[in-house]
Amino acid sequence: MKRVGITLLAALAGVLSGGAGALACEGDKCANGLAYEAFGAAPGSGARPVLAVFVHGDVSAGGPADYMYNYARQFAAGRKDVVAVALLRPGYYDRTGHRSAGSDNGRRDTFHSGNNSAVAGAIRELKQRYGARSVVALGHSGGAGTLGVVAGNSPGLINGLVLVSCPCDVAAWSASRGRRPGAAQSPGDYLSGIPGGTPIVAVTGQSDDNTRPELAADYIAKAQARGLPAKVQIVGGGHGFGGALAGTSMSALGAMAR
Template sequence: MKIRLLSGGVEVRGILLAAVVALGLSATTAAFACEGGSCVNGLAYEAFGPAPGTGSPLLAVFVHGDVSAGGPADYMYSYARQFAASRENVVAIALLRPGYYDRAGKRSDGSDNGRRDTFQSSSNRAVSGAIRELRRMYKARAVVALGHSGGAGTLGVIAGADPGLINGLVLASCPCDVPAWRASRGRGGGYASQSPVDYLSGIPRGTPIVAVTGSSDDNTHPELASNYVAKAQALGLNARLQLVGGGHGFSSGVGGAAVSALGGMAR
């Protein structure tokens, strides 16, 4: 391709410049697409346990946090694998939220929003739709779900916004009240993430809810979980708080307690 600038008789040649730019944009878009068999409602996932069509299993869904430092968001894979391996007729799903990827290169559609303000309505709807499709695909008799940090924020909203989709809920290191959480971190308004505490009234009574938080968590302080549980109990919900040693990270002690709580719901 030849591009001519007529002013002053100057000519600039660009070899297929527009085509190269277009190809670059196309490649970037393709890299962010969820493709292949392990993709549902645009989100990538790893499944452990019986294949679809094998009985009516319990579906256990694991959803990661923001991973704000960058890199793959597949730390829930090992927990999901162990969970399925130690139980009969349980399918464990480690789901990647919009825009996130694993170290094998699988990536979910959508944006991770710079790994800030990540559980807004569009992201939450994508996760909700994925869980619904997985439930139908596996003909699951019930769904229990565990979310960590931003993943807990997502699942806490979904449990009330889509009543009955999730039959048991574990919220680890949960930013359950977004305005209070942001204020505790010195941040003001200008966010779109939804607060799980605003969706409590939609959660069916009898749904077990366990909020697990590290006693030394300096990100999602224990008060966020304790206030959430108090409001849930005031509504007659089956909610309890579990404080454990450790900080915000899933491997700090929160993870083991959260997985154990999920196991108590896997019946």
């Protein structure tokens, strides 16, 4: 009985802290095993909305990964026929305790093939659930790495792409961080799968010493060489999502959500 009591207390502590014992996603807040929050048009409303997907970074310091919730809410406000979804990547949780299935891999090398496939499956399911006429997506840091791969590996699923603080060349990014490349897939390797005409905007802070501006610039140069309507915007600020980085990124996404 004593051991059972200790186990129950540990499980309860996990739920309260939002850690490994957090609640799995379910029902209308779950897509392909991934938890999400949605704002704007409701499923079955008869509208054919634009689906705007927001994907967070690695949140390497730990804790909830729900900082994109407020941005998704802001994006949906005042826009007709738009549903904005903040999606939690595999293994991540929010401050209410809802958690996506899968593993965050210790919050390193998080955008590997299994996790990227899970995100692609969730976007596909959400598109069907909301009857969306198109999908635009914004990813920050590791979320940008994920979406860059998904856009090329699932051609036509994403119709407009904003990559913020993107580790778009994983080998170069890892080297700049003094690491060996892990299991993460590199967006630059999947450019050939992105359909022609798909707009891409890469936004990076000029003081970002994590995903340095040249990573975005090199990726966009390669995208342009393939004839894609792509541009890079280097703005004030560092790596964290906020300020000019968030404002420029949201504006770029808004221009695509039509």
